[in-house]
Amino acid sequence: MTSESQLKDRVREAWHEAWDKGNVDALDGVLADDFARTTHGSDRSLSAAAFKEEILAARRAFPDLTTSIDDIVEDGDQLAIFWTSRGTHREELHGIPTTNREVTTSGSNLCTVVDGRLQSERVTWDTQHLLSALGISTVRHDDAPPPTVASSPVGEPDPELLKGFNRQFVTGVTVVSTMDDHRPRGLAVNAYCSISLDPPLVMVCIQRTSSTWPALFRATHLGVNVLGRSQHDVVSVFASKEPDKFAQVGWHPGPHGSPLVTGSAAMLEAEIQERFQAKTHTIFVCRVRHAEVNDEEPMIYKAGKFFDGGNLAALQDGRS
Numbered sequence: 001m002t003s004e005s006q007l008k009d010r011v012r013e014a015w016h017e018a019w020d021k022g023n024v025d026a027l028d029g030v031l032a033d034d035f036a037r038t039t040h041g042s043d044r045s046l047s048a049a050a051f052k053e054e055i056l057a058a059r060r061a062f063p064d065l066t067t068s069i070d071d072i073v074e075d076g077d078q079l080a081i082f083w084t085s086r087g088t089h090r091e092e093l094h095g096i097p098t099t100n101r102e103v104t105t106s107g108s109n110l111c112t113v114v115d116g117r118l119q120s121e122r123v124t125w126d127t128q129h130l131l132s133a134l135g136i137s138t139v140r141h142d143d144a145p146p147p148t149v150a151s152s153p154v155g156e157p158d159p160e161l162l163k164g165f166n167r168q169f170v171t172g173v174t175v176v177s178t179m180d181d182h183r184p185r186g187l188a189v190n191a192y193c194s195i196s197l198d199p200p201l202v203m204v205c206i207q208r209t210s211s212t213w214p215a216l217f218r219a220t221h222l223g224v225n226v227l228g229r230s231q232h233d234v235v236s237v238f239a240s241k242e243p244d245k246f247a248q249v250g251w252h253p254g255p256h257g258s259p260l261v262t263g264s265a266a267m268l269e270a271e272i273q274e275r276f277q278a279k280t281h282t283i284f285v286c287r288v289r290h291a292e293v294n295d296e297e298p299m300i301y302k303a304g305k306f307f308d309g310g311n312l313a314a315l316q317d318g319r320s
Contacts (some may be wrong), residue, residue: 007116008072011081019067019085022059024052032119040124040274062087062103070106075218079111079118082277108277124276167303175238176204177223177251177259180215184246184259187212188238190301191281192224200288202270205281211241213282221271222286223258228265228296229308235299255290265298265309267291 107125254269297310
């Protein structure tokens, strides 16, 4: 049986040979005979042979292409590969004319391992980020002309100005939770939002350096707990580096086992459906499967301070 470290080493070496050198046959040692590769947002499935052709096409467009594996996480028969690619656009790619721009893009592959080889692979990466880096407009209308190369790159704001912008944004305070081998794990998060009611989708954004991140990545479900105005002590616990935060707070399991913090203003449990890599963070898109709401008023967060969500002054309706 291939050990975890041996499989990771074989994958790293095969990726280096194929993506960096164009020796695509090196993948034969890690891909199963019935290997299938799919990309998020596309119904297209690639065989091993078609995958090799895709690599060679990418290398023709980016002859100096290098792809580094940033991390590999193995859990049972699942292998997650996080990667970053860099290269200079020298030849046409999928109808995009040569730009001679240097591009960096990243993504993740979730693989199923059978008998020490990768049987299937689902790829998540930000194609719009790649197009934007090439200066291509990705906003289209039915009557819009084909994409064209932008005349100049878009700048970035001063970091202090961006911090000032973020301080003006008011959010609630949540604890995102999951079970990790029968152990409850969680962290304080304010990067939460509802995506839609039909279907019921929500998202949370988690920094990959968080100690809870590996458990969330492996999980099938997570909990989102909107903290109430009387739970300031709970915020302190989950913002700390305590190894067993749930030992200090009351909680109960959701229908799928996710820890829900007792006394929260609202709680939900959701099934993780997508994991998007956004540089230093992972965005989890989830479908809500269970929700609870209490009478407790929520806690509010703004500019590093917490406020009573039940003591807000309503603005007058200017139309009255």
